[in-house]
Amino acid sequence: MIRKEVENNRSNKEVKLDVDLVVAGGGLSGVCAAVVAARQGQKVVLIQDRPVLGGNASSEVRLWALGATSHMGNNNRWSREGGLINEILLDNLKRNKEGNALIFDTILLEKVLEEKNIKLLLNTAVYEVRKSGDRVIESVRAFCSQNSTGYTVSAPFFCDASGDGIVSFLAGASFRMGAEKAEEFDEGFAPNIEDYGDLLGHSLYFYTKDTGKPVTFTAPSFAIKNASELPRIKNYKFQQHGCKLWWVEYGGRLDTIHESEDIKMELWKVVYGIWDHVKNSGEYPEAENLTLEWVGTVPGKRESRRFNGDYMLSQKDIVEQRDHYDRVLFGGWAMDLHPADGIYSKHNSCSQWHGKGVYSIPYRCLYSRDMDNLFLAGRIISASHVAFGSTRIMLTCAMTGQVAGMASRLCKENNWTARQLSEENNIGFLQLELNKAGQSIPRLKWNDEEDLAQKATVKASSGLDLKRMEENGEWQTLEFSVAQLLPLKANTEYAFKLKVRAKRDCVLETKMRISDSPKHFTPERTLQTLNIPLVKGEQNVDLVFDQLGLEEDRYAYLTFMNNPDVELVLTEERISGILTVQQKINKDVSNYGKQEPPEGLGLDAFEFWTPERRPGGKNLALSITPGLDKFQAGNSINCEIRPLPDGEPNAWVAAQGDLSPELTLSWSQPQEIKRLRLFFDPDFDHALECNQMGHPESEIPFVVSDYKVLDCGGNVIYEKKGNYQAINDIELESAVTTDSVRIILSQKHKHISVSLFKVSVYRK
Structure with missing residues (x-):
């Protein structure tokens, strides 16, 4: 029994913590910042004001996490983060x-709790910042409502990933809130503030379930009574729930920070009013057996403060794919703005305009220009309102967290401020470490001098020379134009043979197309067109492209224009760096087959060519002369880990039928080896939405599951079974001295050739 007499001076428990990095905010950006820093040996405190991690991706909000792949609805091939x-x-x-949001909570929590260098404070809110000078944060004060404990956390560096930027705000860092006028950054897409508004609102979701019997619903008294009059009620479809209800949005005319609870209350009124309309208006008789299973209590917030760095990203950076000297990550979601009135607006639910390819984001956007030791991560980074419309997406935000986590270690080790790391003589250290960890910074050539593989001679048991993809008996009608995306060599004449089936005598129109720029995959230029007469029935077709005039290596689109009277035969074979795309519509991301912006917006017009989700999206069965031989062993040490528009698949792919291929790295002198890193193909073209969407497989079939690593004496120094991860970081129990490393891989998928993007070898 605890008994205390009356005391005049009571206070909550106080705890002081001293670490290397404080991360405020436990969304995806904060989680990534904390875990990356912890894996670099930094002591980290992660402060999250909610009971779960994940922010908008958590079970409290339940928004799927997306990024540059944009639901596979744009031209950003192989662009998943x-x-x-x-x-x-x-x-x-x-x-x-x-796609269970509750399970995703556990994935994130596990990832943090497995790092011994992280102290996690849930249900803990930062409320005070203490500084040791105008430009230096010394500590933050935070309070946990669940254990009545106050925390003072000191560190040499801080990362603000809190969404509203509470640390940056309290520290006095300069910020913006709302839209800029078009003239400030020469942004044609900048909104008319008076009409459209200058802030994006919050959204609140609900889930339903079918009980198998009629369920009645009586709306609470606070629910709106006029849901049938809402401009956006036309968006509702039977049994639509979860984040497909993103259009249930409100609050862009209010203070999205200090009036956030008022916005949530209005959204509750709207949600229950919508459900009252669905259940009781008589317009949805099919909803008779449906009941509400879950309604969000925390709205998903899109926009509030954006803090000023030494550079502010703007529309032209995205549209022109500008490459900054200090680029550290990429984005690729559309510039996606929403009318401030949300559910009550007369405007379309959103305005999305895509770029032709991924764009880079400079490190100078990821720290406060006013503070020496403050990194910015998530949606608060330095960007104009228009550019923010793209950078705010969660997987892009996650990559900013990875940058902050890595940068904090480099700054601490070298006694640099956050700004000093941006200097041209220093930024390369950060870029190298990020790329080694899989960041894939656009168009940045990197060389890891510590990687022994860079000095090795590499050979393989086989290398793919793609001459034929065998048919499987399945046919695809040219309801939409279809293209096989292939890595071609310059100054080469190509011939293709394939089987087609025609419902009547007609003409098959084929084109070889490429992008105008090696920066993206958007097909803009037709190199040669062939019109092939077909007769009714099944026949073989020869395509000879002898006038391509391709002056440099490039991915090219072997295109078959839509013709519902023609069918093409497909193959089961899947190959890293090879895929098909179609000119289809994806309204969810404003893809209507072609982007045609009004004049004056400063945006590009172009066609969309997008892949189908697995198990769809099969390749075309065809013969290729000469064969495509860009899949040889040398790719495994070329420092690229995904296919790029310049015509390089960048993967070593074993020959078709080589089910247990070997890759050998050898040196003229014995090397002491302690660590290896293998980069497998995780199908970067597939959008891995974290919840609700669902996926056909539990593992990416391109990823090699089983492999062995042997030394020069044939001794197995490492073996892995059941791998499903893209990056395997292998630390040997003890160092091995050898003049060669042999990797034997096996593939359990009959129609998928073994592939490997990269192997690195280190002494320590």
Whole structure:
């Protein structure tokens, strides 16, 4: 029994913590910042003001995490984010391919709790910042409502991933809130503030379930009574729930920070009013057996403060794919703005305009220009309102966290401020470490001098020379134009043979198309067109492209224009760096087959060519002369870990039928080896939405599951079974001295050739 007499001076428990990095905010950006820093040996405190991690991706909000792949609805081929966030998504796929938001909570929590260098404070809110000078944060004060404990946390560096930027705000860092006028950054897409508004609102979701018997619903008195008059009620479809209800949005005319609770209350009124309309208006008789299973209590917030760095990203950076000297990550979601009136607006639910390819984000956007030791991560980074419309997406935000986590270690080790790391003589250290961890910084050539593989001679038991993909008896009608995306060589004449079936005599129109720029995959230029007469029935077709005039290596689109009277035969074979795309519509991301912006917006017009989700999206069965031989062993040490528009698949792919291929690295002198890193193909073209969407497999079939590593004497120094991760970081129990390393891989999928993007070898 505890008994205390009356005291005049009572206070809550106080705890002081002293670490290397304080991360405020436990969304995906904060989780990535904390875990990356912890894995670099930094002591980290992660402060999250909610009971779960994940922010908008958590079970409290239940928004799927997306990024540059944009639901596979744009031209950003092989663009899913890499590094830690890809590791998280692959873990989630393995254990949660159905997309249960509760399970995703556990994936994130496990990832943090497994790091002994992280102290996690849930239900803990930062409320005070203490500084040791105008430009230096010394500590933050936070309070946990669940254990009545106050925390003072000191560190040499701080990462603000809190969404509203509470640390940056209290520290006095300069910020913006709302839209800029078009003239400030020469942004044609900048909104008319008076009409459209200058802030994006919050959204609140609900889930339903079918009980198998009629369920009545009586609306609470606070529910709106006029849901049938809402401009956006037309968006509702039977049994639509979860984040497909993103259009249930409100609050862009209010203070999205200090009036956030008022916004939530209005959204509750709207949600229950919508459900009252669905259940009781008589317009949805099919909803008779449906009941509400879950209604969000925390709205998903899109926009509030954006803090000023030494550079502010703007529309032209995205549209022109500008490459900054200090680029550290990429984005690729559309510039996606929403009318401030949300559910009550007369405007379309959103305005999305895509770029032709991924764009880079400079490190100078990821620290406060006013503070020496404050990194910015998530949606608060330095960007104009228009550019923010793209960078705010969660997987892009996660990559900013990876940057902050890595940067904090480099700054501490070298006694640099956050700004000093941005200097041209220093930024390369950060870029190298990020790329080694899988960041794939666009168009940045990197060389790791510590990687012994860079000095090795490499050979393989086989290398793919793609001459034929065998048919499987399945046919695809040219309801939409279809293209086989292939890595071609310059100044080469190509011939193709394939089987087609025509319902009547007609003409098959084929084109070879490429992008105008090696920066993206958007097909803009037709090199040659062939019109092939067909007769009714099944026949073989020869395509000879002898006038391509291709002056440099490039991915090219072997295109078959839509013709519902023609069918093409497909193959089961899947190959790293090879895929098909179609000119289809994806309204969810404003893809209507072609982007045609009004004049004056400063945006590009172009066609969309997008892949189908697995198990769809099969390749075309065809013969290729000469064969495509860009899949040889040398790719495994070329420092690229995904296919790029310049015509390089960047993967070593074993020959078709080589089910247990070997890759050998050898040196003229014995080397002491302690660590290896293998980069497998996680199908970067597939959007791995973390919840609700669901996926057909629990593992990416391109990833090699079983392999062995042997030394020069044939001794197995490492063996892995059941791998599903893209990056395997292998630390040997003890160092091995050898003049060669042999990797024997096996593939359990009959129609998928073994592939490997990269192997690295280190002394320590």
